Amino acid sequence: MGLxxxxxxxxxxxxxxxxRKAIASGRLTLEPDGTVDPVKADRDWRRNADPSKERSKPKLRPVPEQAIGAVRxxxxxxGNPMVGGMSYLHAKTAEKVLTVQLLREKLRREKSEVVDREEAIxxxxxxxxRLRDAWLGWPSRVSALIAAETGADPHKLEAQLTHHVRDQLLAVANEESRLSL
Structure with missing residues (x-):
């Protein structure tokens, strides 16, 4: 019994x-009962098909290596390392993971658990x-007091304090920041 x-x-x-067009043009034949034998019809379809009218499968664009690396x-x-080649399931899983991460980050911002990077900088x-300005003004404010207590020349003391404070500020400024933003 055919189909x-x-x-x-x-x-x-x-x-x-x-x-119906294939039957009408004689490329396929019906069984005596009016049905189509799938084995015979598949063979006839391949043999009698016009190659110029066949639709080719759509060509897929290659996935950039960066995208595959990002998914990996x-x-x-x-905690779900990719084993083997890229699959649709891997890409979909990575998309879901990123969506959850973005939603989690958005929630943390709304709860004020995360600060704005630009504002923090x-x-x-x-x-x-302000700290630098306060230190630069410190020698002129305290040099007279220290000179009165120690009997030193106030102008020399202020010059020495200013020199050492500037050296210290330069050393701190040249030191690599331990804060990573």
Whole structure:
């Protein structure tokens, strides 16, 4: 027992009108009972098909190595390292992991658990500037007091304190920052 025309079209993955046209043009033959034998019809379909009318499979663009690397890194960070080649499941898993990470980060920001990087840098810079200015003004404020207590020349003492404070500030400024932002 064969398949109906619509049944064979579904089996072949084409429309029933394509099957009817193939029958009408003699490329396919029906069984005496009016059904289509799928084995014979598949053989005839391949043999009688016009190569110029065949649809080629859509060419897929190659996935950039950076994208594959990003998926690999994301899965590794999530504790699910990619084994073997790239698959749709790997890409979908990486997408879900990144979505969850972004949502988690957004929630942390809304809860004020995370500070804005630009604002933190600006405030840190402003604090360092105020600290530097306070230290640069310190020798002139205290040199007279120290000179009175020790009997030293106030002008020489202020010059010495200013020199040492500047040296210290330069040393601190030239030191690599231990804060990583």
């Amino acid at each position: 109906s025309i619509r049944g064979y079209a579904a089996h072949r993955g084409v429309s029933h009108t394509s099957v 890194d994301t899965l590794f960070e999530a 600006r405030k840190g810079f402003e604090f360092a500037r």
